Amino acid sequence: MKNKPKKKIVFFSSKIDSGGAEKHLVRLINALASKSNLELTLIVTVAGGNYESLLNQNIRLIPLLNQSGSYTASMVKAFLLLKKKIKEIQPDLIFSIQDGPNVVMLMRTFFSNIPVLIGVQNNPIIDLNRTPITRAIKWIATKLYPRAKHMISLSSGVASDYLHLIPKLQGKITVVPNVGWPETVKPKEDVVYEKPVQLLAVGRLEEQKDYATFFNALALLKQKNQSFKLTILGRGAKEAELKRLSLKLDLNDDIEFKGFTSDVSTYFYNSDIFVLSSKWEGFGNVIVEAMAHGLPVISSDCPHGPSEIIENRKNGLLFEVGNAMQLSEYIQELTQNELLRKELMVNGLERANMYKPEKIAERYYKIFDEFLCVE
Structure with a gap:
């Protein structure tokens, strides 16, 4: 009996450079790499992020751009380049993370049958009201986010804010906290504090x-x-x-x-x-x-x-x-x-x-499984 083909998951993010969301994503993908029935690809808008070196060698990394301009310019260029990459990979599922990449991916896959799941990582009421660009992203998100198959929020508070902002997301949000456990860690023992x-x-x-x-x-x-x-x-x-x-x-x-x-x-x-x-x-x-x-x-x-x-x-x-x-x-x-x-x-x-990565990754895997029909 032949082995069943692996299910292909594409992850999409901005440059994996220094933020908490990017660190979480790298830890998550690394943990999911242990699943023998998955083939994982990470597409990033720009190459050269600080966290690229942390990626498991079995994960395919595809940067859309080699040089970074402004965040907005990078997203616009990514939109133009994404269609070709997605067509080449033919993924069974796409997971994008953060509002900028989410909006780009949902626009790019508007007429596609590929299930797109989105991850949200910050407070939309505050974070998406900071600048004209973030307010534009917020407006677009209210129109596009209901088209996502599912949303994964890193906290109950953020999930509640998105439901308030976009009531059509009711029943489509699951709260799964970020992978917070570090790559290498040695808990310190208590010591008497010295000055300073x-x-x-x-x-x-x-x-x-x-x-x-x-x-x-x-x-x-x-x-x-x-x-x-x-x-x-x-x-x-x-x-x-x-x-x-x-x-x-x-x-x-x-x-x-x-x-x-x-x-x-x-x-x-x-x-x-x-x-x-x-x-x-x-x-x-x-x-x-x-x-x-x-x-x-x-x-x-x-x-x-x-x-x-x-x-x-x-x-x-x-x-x-x-x-x-x-x-x-x-x-x-x-x-x-x-x-x-x-x-x-x-x-x-x-x-x-x-x-810990394995605990959080298993919760993500169960959600992905619903849309992959992984046996």
């Missing part, structure tokens, strides 16, 4: 991440003679502005901007407390990554994601968005309360285990 306390933040230097609130919290700690060192991993448009703010708050010697790095694990392991100060999120991969490394986590209780991962004062601490005073108090409490610190570390590690 090592704080870590990971995320783009953009308005969304609200580093200004974090800096103001640090200024309050400094007034109490609390010694600390903050390392920030990320790059973005707000870098110059944030460096000016750190100078204004007399924090220039206490904050180190390290830019983007693929070796995040080393920084997790060498830190004492992880802080996420965002105004909004879709999920918060870095929360899970920090927990997996055994770090106690403090996060803003922003829409959406953190409160779906963190149970306040059990496996992490949640502070009110923009509340620098509360954040400063939580940092000080963790440095002084060894019992709480250990409880957050142990429970956080247990929580992080729920987001």
